[in-house]
Amino acid sequence: QKEVExxxxxxxxxxxxxVSLNCTYSNSAFQYFMWYRQYSRKGPELLMYTYSSGNKEDxxxxxxxxxxxxxxxxxxxxSQPSDSATYLCAVTHSGNTPLxxxxxxxxxxxx
Amino acid sequence: EAQVTQNPRYLITVTGKKLTVTCxxxxxxxxxxxxxxxxxxxLRQIYYSMNVEVTDKGDVPEGYKVSRKEKRNFxxxxxxxxxxxxxxxxxxxxxxxxxxxxxxxxxxxxx
Numbered sequence: 001q002k003e004v005e006x007x008x009x010x011x012x013x014x015x016x017x018x019v020s021l022n023c024t025y026s027n028s029a030f031q032y033f034m035w036y037r038q039y040s041r042k043g044p045e046l047l048m049y050t051y052s053s054g055n056k057e058d059x060x061x062x063x064x065x066x067x068x069x070x071x072x073x074x075x076x077x078x079s080q081p082s083d084s085a086t087y088l089c090a091v092t093h094s095g096n097t098p099l100x101x102x103x104x105x106x107x108x109x110x111x
Numbered sequence: 112e113a114q115v116t117q118n119p120r121y122l123i124t125v126t127g128k129k130l131t132v133t134c135x136x137x138x139x140x141x142x143x144x145x146x147x148x149x150x151x152x153x154l155r156q157i158y159y160s161m162n163v164e165v166t167d168k169g170d171v172p173e174g175y176k177v178s179r180k181e182k183r184n185f186x187x188x189x190x191x192x193x194x195x196x197x198x199x200x201x202x203x204x205x206x207x208x209x210x211x212x213x214x215x216x217x218x219x220x221x222x
Contacts, residue, residue, distance in 0.1 A: 041216070090210070099210075
């Protein structure tokens with residue numbers, strides 16, 4: 001079983017839709033959870049960083065962690081064409097251990 | 112501007128010709144890492160360093176070397192490149208309890 005599973009998509013939605021992106025992980029020892037956005041031909045950029053379970057909101061983005069189900073989500077409200085990118089989840093055990101990345105979900109927001 | 116700078120951005124080389132990809136960060140981060148990104152395989156860690164003179168293997172270290180003589184620099188060395196090392200490479204750095212900042216990537220082609 002892979003450590004982090006992420007549906008590769010592609011996912012195509014109309015502008016203004018609510019987008020839900022998800023990852024599952026296998027190791028209950030993971031404590032830190034991240035979402036990255038990667039535009040074509042660019043490096044990934046950090047969107048959200050959360051510790052343990054719960055929700056974290058930043059503008060149109062909400063990250064949700066359910067440790068009991070080993071399930072993490074990223075919600076994008078009022079999606080825009082500029083949100084079209086690949087979204088990668090990442091997990092790690094502690095503040096100084098290597099990150100384990102999902103393979104990414106490609107999202108297209110159609111105007 | 113806080114950033115991770117890697118050079119070159121694009122490189123075409125021949126099998127067996129030693130090359131170095133440089134990486135430098137200006138954020139005083141302890142932790143640095145090299146990833147390669149391939150279609151269908153996602154981001155895979157090659158090597159990481161938790162501080163000066165401290166390096167460790169990631170998931171795919173074969174054929175690569177690194178060094179960390181100074182905190183800001185973390186070069187990736189391919190002593191004898193082969194075509195299966197054709198990939199998109201990313202350098203990244205982070206501070207404890209936070210996510211990575213990635214460089215813009217180096218697209219390497221080995222013929």
